Amino acid sequence: MPxxxxxxxxxxxxxxxxxAAGARHLASGAAREALAxxxxxxxxxxxxxxxxxxxxxxxxxxxxxxxxMLVGEVPGDQxxxxxxxxxGPAGQLLFRAIDSLGWPREALYVTNAVKHFKFELRGKRxxxxxxxxxxxxxxxxxxxxxxGLVEPRAAIALGATAARSLLHRNVAVTRERGRWLQRDDxxxxxxxxxxxxxxRIRGEEREPAYRxxxxxxxxxxxxxxxxxxxxxxAAGGGESHS
Ligand code: SF4
Numbered sequence: 001m002p003x004x005x006x007x008x009x010x011x012x013x014x015x016x017x018x019x020a021a022g023a024r025h026l027a028s029g030a031a032r033e034a035l036a037x038x039x040x041x042x043x044x045x046x047x048x049x050x051x052x053x054x055x056x057x058x059x060x061x062x063x064x065x066x067x068x069m070l071v072g073e074v075p076g077d078q079x080x081x082x083x084x085x086x087x088g089p090a091g092q093l094l095f096r097a098i099d100s101l102g103w104p105r106e107a108l109y110v111t112n113a114v115k116h117f118k119f120e121l122r123g124k125r126x127x128x129x130x131x132x133x134x135x136x137x138x139x140x141x142x143x144x145x146x147x148g149l150v151e152p153r154a155a156i157a158l159g160a161t162a163a164r165s166l167l168h169r170n171v172a173v174t175r176e177r178g179r180w181l182q183r184d185d186x187x188x189x190x191x192x193x194x195x196x197x198x199x200r201i202r203g204e205e206r207e208p209a210y211r212x213x214x215x216x217x218x219x220x221x222x223x224x225x226x227x228x229x230x231x232x233x234a235a236g237g238g239e240s241h242s
């Protein structure tokens with residue numbers, strides 16, 4: 001049974017003192033422009049072999065200064081074709097969970113640790129493959145740039161690749177899931193299973209696993225609630241998250 005305690009301060013702790021602190025007051029428009037430039041630049045990236053075979057690089061999408069940045073592993077087949085993150089089956093399961101938790105989409109930014117689809121061909125089918133550590137390491141600077149520009153209050157690592165990229169160490173997801181961990185820059189990271197792991201569970205075991213996963217995600221509820229409170233009070237004062 002994995003530990004459920006928080007390894008860090010309360011999730012409602014003050015904003016992280018991140019390396020992005022210097023960009024904290026970057027105007028939203030400038031941050032959006034920088035993200036658009038990042039999106040364009042990663043189309044040209046060939047720092048690992050994946051860029052040569054995928055249809056396109058897939059950057060993250062969502063709100064600036066969100067409650068949560070959700071980080072997955074790598075774009076899947078549909079994400080690669082459509083150019084948007086989390087539009088395939090795993091993304092549908094993730095957003096089903098988010099909706100059932102009552103988290104508004106505008107409180108989130110979703111992205112992947114690796115930006116180009118990795119696959120092997122079986123006949124005409126493109127079968128997802130897990131990126132290697134070397135590929136994830138090559139792609140890490142794109143994720144760090146996104147974090148610096150998006151400035152999430154906290155992050156959720158969906159699976160081992162995301163957890164390793166965010167925390168810069170190997171993470172045993174089944175042992176460390178449902179726990180708050182903290183990066184050197186202060187960003188808090190909640191580790192949970194990737195939704196594709198749930199999709200691989202067949203039969204009657206899937207529903208309890210799904211409920212357990214929801215329970216892990218619920219550890220971030222306080223952050224979303226606090227973000228919503230601030231958002232509503234900022235709306236009265238003219239401040240905006242995005
Ligand atoms: S996966 Fe990442 S490092 Fe590799 S080519 Fe694409 S953007 Fe560059």
